[in-house]
Amino acid sequence: MQTVAFHSYRGGVGKTLLSVNTAVQLAKFGKKVCLVDFDLRAPSLQSYITSESVFSLDQNDFVSFTEFLIGKGSPEEVINPTKLENFYVVVSDIEILQNKSQTRSKLTQHGEGRILAKLFEFIRYCNSQEFEFLIIDCMPGVTYRSLDALVVSDKIMIITRPVKSEITGLGLVISECYSKLDDTKFYAIMNQIETIQDLKNQPNQMDLKIAQDNLKGIASTLKNNNLEIDILHSFRRVPFVTERIYVLLEDPHPFTKEIQEFCQKLISL
Numbered sequence: 649m650q651t652v653a654f655h656s657y658r659g660g661v662g663k664t665l666l667s668v669n670t671a672v673q674l675a676k677f678g679k680k681v682c683l684v685d686f687d688l689r690a691p692s693l694q695s696y697i698t699s700e701s702v703f704s705l706d707q708n709d710f711v712s713f714t715e716f717l718i719g720k721g722s723p724e725e726v727i728n729p730t731k732l733e734n735f736y737v738v739v740s741d742i743e744i745l746q747n748k749s750q751t752r753s754k755l756t757q758h759g760e761g762r763i764l765a766k767l768f769e770f771i772r773y774c775n776s777q778e779f780e781f782l783i784i785d786c787m788p789g790v791t792y793r794s795l796d797a798l799v800v801s802d803k804i805m806i807i808t809r810p811v812k813s814e815i816t817g818l819g820l821v822i823s824e825c826y827s828k829l830d831d832t833k834f835y836a837i838m839n840q841i842e843t844i845q846d847l848k849n850q851p852n853q854m855d856l857k858i859a860q861d862n863l864k865g866i867a868s869t870l871k872n873n874n875l876e877i878d879i880l881h882s883f884r885r886v887p888f889v890t891e892r893i894y895v896l897l898e899d900p901h902p903f904t905k906e907i908q909e910f911c912q913k914l915i916s917l
């Protein structure tokens with residue numbers, strides 16, 4: 649089994665959109681996939697899966713990953729099958745966090761490795777069930793929990809947008825965090841890039857120059873550290889209106905096509 653984390657320095661860069669669509673597409677390619685919402689502070693997977701008719705799971709039927717992590721519920725109970733063959737989901741629960749501050753602090757602060765141990769237990773179970781991919785949608789930034797997710801992952805997809813404010817942060821996360829992880833492979837994914845065609849229609853020379861400088865800045869940040877990280881894929885900016893599983897609901901669609909290409913690369917890594 650491959651454990652693949654989707655992580656970023658900043659929030660709101662596209663981790664959830666990309667990880668959900670990737671996980672579903674891998675399942676459509678016949679891989680047995682488990683997708684975990686590990687953004688414990690701001691879980692959002694439920695809005696994708698309950699808003700789609702294909703996943704008509706009742707919200708009350710879920711045992712959340714949060715419960716498993718604090719010692720209630722087994723891995724078996726938190727892994728939900730879906731109507732899509734090979735696709736399983738694990739959701740996190742925002743209510744627990746809202747209602748119980750004790751649980752919140754247990755989950756977001758240093759816990760002497762207890763959460764890490766639960767994650768390893770979960771991965772052992774997934775291995776025993778012959779999952780081929782475990783996709784983890786992480787919390788952004790460097791937090792105890794995002795570090796736990798990164799430690800248990802074989803591959804880390806670093807999602808970044810070509811904006812200057814993310815470039816410096818990216819360098820920091822690479823040097824402070826990624827470079828300390830042994831036996832982990834890193835790949836950068838650029839998201840929300842403007843293509844030359846897009847840029848041709850709008851901007852002035854200044855915008856164009858900033859966009860090009862930002863792209864160069866990211867490329868050199870990825871190469872400038874002890875780790876050399878290649879850009880595995882670049883997703884263009886598409887006007888999205890909702891949180892959707894494009895690969896299920898929109899085929900053909902340019903974004904669906906890009907996810908399919910990305911998944912082919914992921915499978916062949």
Ligand SMILES: Nc1ncnc2c1ncn2[C@@H]1O[C@H](COP(=O)(O)OP(=O)(O)OP(=O)(O)O)[C@@H](O)[C@H]1O
Nearest residue numbers: 659660661662663664665788840883884885886888
């Ligand atoms: N390639 C893209 N083109 C257009 N919009 C995008 C693209 N990727 C992501 N978005 C939009 O950006 C917003 C943030 O995406 P998403 O929620 O996936 O980010 P995130 O990294 O998971 O955020 P958080 O760190 O808060 O969990 C969403 O509205 C999403 O639809």
Ligand SMILES: [Mg+2]
Nearest residue numbers: 663664687692
């Ligand atoms: Mg998210």
